[in-house]
Amino acid sequence: MLLLLVIVRLPWAGDLGMHAATLQRLRHSPLDPGNPLVDVDTPSPYYSPWTVLLGCVARVTGFSVFVVLRLGALVALGLLVTGVWRYVRTLSARPAAPPLVLLCLLLLWGTAQFSWSGFLGLTSLALTVSYPSVFALGLAFHLWAWLAGAVRGSGGRPAGWGVWAGLGVLWAVVLLVHQFSGIVASLGALAVVGAARAGRRVWGRLGAGLLVGVVVLWLWPYYDFFALLGAGDGMDEVHRSLYRDLFGRYWLVLAGVAALGVRWWRDRRDALVLFFLLGAVVFAAGGVSGHWSWGRVLPAALIPAQVAVALEVVGSGRRAVRAGWACVLAAALAAGAWGQAGTLGYVVDREALPGAVAEKSPEPWRGYHWITPWVGYGDVVMARRLPSRQIPAYGAYTVAPGYPDFFLRDENARAAAVRTYFAQGTGAGSRREIVRAYGVRWVVDRGPGLRGAEGLRAVARGPGGQVLYAVVD
The missing domain is CATH 3.40.50 (Rossmann fold)
Known part of the structure; x- marks a missing residue:
């Protein structure tokens, strides 16, 4: 409900202007929009399948780009919730698991306020819910859920070739919509396949799906996806802050890291453990090498930790152990909720908030x-x-x-x-x-x-x- 109210207000901060400008160009010229910000004819990675669709909606309906951004945010939020639900169902049959995982994804971060697109903390999501990154992450959760089912197959046989081709297309769309979330999606997919102990028949089908995805990336007409592989150095300075104040921003996730340790003790090839290790290694490599833009992969380490601690609470072990995990998680979620309480300022006038909450609530930008x-x-x-x-x-x-x-x-x-x-x-x-x-x-x-x-x-x-x-x- 809070995020729905945020969508109604659509607070202006961060990259909202870029995404609105992208829709403006696509609305006026869907086939040759040019640069979204300056008056030159150049490609742009912001022209993705999702923004092209939204631009066409704006052109056909006559709605303003801000109305279309709100409609897109509703779709993206629904896609994210259903994607989390489906993915968690591949890991646990407990009815309480999906809603508890959602709470962890939103609140289990740190006590220092932090927002960045592609990060699912409540504060981040309140500011980026209309961004393509939320849509891409929603698709990523669906990709992992669909992939887990395809690897298992039915009757001991892997899914058919058509399913794998569809997975390849979905993977390519995630990469085109938001490249950084696409990397997170790719690492999560690797973890799903690695944990499944797939045989030769699965690897062949997986290779075919990857080939289909690469073809889709190559054929996308609005920008050269593979040219972006050389753009990392120019983006490093912008992302340097991702390596600052790590404890303040993420210390509550340590409960999830402990839960991952328990899962690793049970199964050395646990999907969440592999996912976490892949994300942590890439993030650490970026910090050591000075490639600060690699910090955008951090959700690949945060998401599995947040999911893991929720699953320990609803797990099938001894009741006393589950109760202990529940107490730890409840305290962590309460601390995380207080740390992000300033999000209320995006839907409630600051004058109506308690003073301590109002101080946490940043002032949205004024428009032009x-x-x-x-x-x-x-x-x-x-x-x-x-x-x-x-x-x-x-x-x-x-x-x-x-x-x-x-x-x-x-x-x-x-x-x-x-x-x-x-x-x-x-x-x-x-x-x-x-x-x-x-x-x-x-x-x-x-x-x-x-x-x-x-x-x-x-x-x-x-x-x-x-x-x-x-x-x-």
Whole structure:
């Protein structure tokens, strides 16, 4: 219910502007949308099967992209819940297992607030529920459940070739929708197969399914998936913070790590244990080598630990042991719930919250709807980095992208042009050259820096002292 209310409000933070901009381009030009943020014709990994579908929904229905993002969030949330339910059913027949696992996925993290797409903590999910990463993770849980059934087969025989081809397509779709969640899905699939002690017949079918998936990745027309394999170094600095404050963010998951130790003692090839080890090794390798973007694989270690402790509580062992696990988990969930209590601020006015909870509740970003009476679709706006992460959501372009863009070859030159334009010592002639080079029609800035500048006319004022200027020459 809390997440449904979050979807209604759709708090603006993080990458919401990027995803809204992606739908804007697909809504206006489904076959050749161009770059979602700047006015150039480049591919983008944000044009995935999921966003293309949502863009077509926006085009056919006429709904605004924010309404379509809410509809997509409802579908993704439903897919995630049903995927967790199906996956847990492959591990336990206990009726209480799926809902308890859901609670662990949401609350069993740490007591320091943390949010990032692809991470299923309540705070993260509240901000990213409309992002493609949630849809991709929902598909990942369904992939693992379907794969577990295919490996087991029926009557001692593995599933047929068509099932494995379908699994290959599903795997490729997860990778196309959200590449980092696709890696998590791949590690989870490896764990499922490794734990099943599959024979030759399964490995042959698995190879065929992988081949089908690779073909789908190769044929996807909106961007070159395999070109992204060389994009890791450019993303490392953005992800460096994933290796900070690990204890504060994740210490409650240690209960799950202990549960994994118990499962390993019972079965050296337990699926959850293998999944955890794969994720932990890749995450640690990223930290040691300085490939910080590898930190996005951390859910591959967190998810199996969170699932494992829930399964110990509902397991078939002695009642006293289960009671002990239940006490530990209840205390951990309570601590995790308090650590993420600030999520309530996204659906309840801060003034109505207790002071201690209100302090935990971050203020959502303010949008740029106030510029839309003047700035039209496709207009180019000169803006600094933070506004550039939001303005394209309304249909305009910015000079430099607000997010790293692997396919944009002149990204550094565009960022340098923005810095030069807003620098105090830049003359009117230099600003005029930048405006003409990038077709700038509007400028957004705050403070007195551009007040009275030649070639600009103030037309609107927004929150926080921001001003919209029209370029008049």
